[in-house]
Amino acid sequence: MTYENILVEKRGAVGIVTLNRPQALNALCAALIQDLGAALDDMEEDQAIRAIVLTGSEKAFAAGADIKEMASKTYMDVYLSDFITKGWQRVTTCRKPIIAAVAGYALGGGCEMAMMCDFIIAADTAKFGQPEITIGTIPGSGGTQRLTRFVGKSKAMDMCLTGRMMDAAEAERAGLVSRIVPAAELLAEAIKAAEKIASFSLPAVMIAKEAVNRAYETSLAEGILFERRVFHSTFALEDQKEGMAAFVEKRKPVFKHK
Numbered sequence: 507m508t509y510e511n512i513l514v515e516k517r518g519a520v521g522i523v524t525l526n527r528p529q530a531l532n533a534l535c536a537a538l539i540q541d542l543g544a545a546l547d548d549m550e551e552d553q554a555i556r557a558i559v560l561t562g563s564e565k566a567f568a569a570g571a572d573i574k575e576m577a578s579k580t581y582m583d584v585y586l587s588d589f590i591t592k593g594w595q596r597v598t599t600c601r602k603p604i605i606a607a608v609a610g611y612a613l614g615g616g617c618e619m620a621m622m623c624d625f626i627i628a629a630d631t632a633k634f635g636q637p638e639i640t641i642g643t644i645p646g647s648g649g650t651q652r653l654t655r656f657v658g659k660s661k662a663m664d665m666c667l668t669g670r671m672m673d674a675a676e677a678e679r680a681g682l683v684s685r686i687v688p689a690a691e692l693l694a695e696a697i698k699a700a701e702k703i704a705s706f707s708l709p710a711v712m713i714a715k716e717a718v719n720r721a722y723e724t725s726l727a728e729g730i731l732f733e734r735r736v737f738h739s740t741f742a743l744e745d746q747k748e749g750m751a752a753f754v755e756k757r758k759p760v761f762k763h764k
């Protein structure tokens with residue numbers, strides 16, 4: 507399937523989605539969000555895909571929601587259409603792992619979309635920011651919430667109130683990104699990480715993702731309880747039997763993803 511605003515490739519067990527509106531620095535217009543949702547639907551249904559990489563261009567992961575599309579919307583327009591929540595949430599409901607590979611600008615909705623992914627690998631050229639305040643609004647897709655959980659109140663306030671950008675080094679220090687790689691190696695490194703994940707048991711990976719995400723949604727005691735329940739559930743997997751038997755027998759496991 508071909509899309510107007512994204513490029514999609516399947517490389518073995520890894521799905522690669524590239525945001526592709528170069529004329530607008532990958533600004534996240536409604537049509538792009540629709541394309542992205544359809545691509546994620548397809549990759550979730552495709553049993554052969556076990557990890558996804560979401561990336562942009564060298565210059566921009568995404569420079570935010572599309573300001574030109576947004577500019578004339580009224581309160582009723584955005585309220586009735588649940589503007590920005592609808593569609594964007596598809597990234598957060600994806601049960602397969604998604605890595606954001608970010609080079610250049612990840613601003614506003616671009617930063618928010620990267621934060622919706624499971625983790626962020628940044629090129630040394632990456633710049634993160636929530637500049638909505640500079641155009642008379644505020645982050646509308648998790649920027650005040652997820653960023654605060656990632657980097658703490660002080661830095662999140664600084665970013666949201668001054669609109670300043672964070673470079674890759676600061677973003678790594680603050681815990682927003684998991685690692686920094688040279689820009690020329692960004693996609694290869696992200697694919698390598700995705701291949702590593704895809705080499706493991708898919709249900710175990712999905713359960714691990716669900717458990718880590720739970721840490722954001724609940725108290726420590728509830729989270730620990732949830733973790734123990736789903737940890738116990740992994741003992742129902744053939745892959746757990748295979749993984750542990752392979753360790754004992756000093757051989758590589760052959761996971762069947764069940």
Ligand code: CAA
Pocket residue numbers: 529530531533534569570571572573574575590611613614615616618637638641644645646647649
């Ligand atoms: N929406 C629509 N178009 C955008 C855009 C955006 N968010 N960001 C860039 N573009 C367009 C520009 O209008 C320009 O198009 P034209 O050539 O037709 O004028 C093209 O992309 C290239 O951009 P620039 O000429 O501005 O490139 P630059 O290198 O000089 O600057 C930049 C790069 C600093 C990222 C600058 O483009 C910029 O500040 N962009 C807007 C960033 C922003 O405010 N993002 C937040 C959006 S609001 C939001 O995301 C809400 C939310 O929480 C969900």
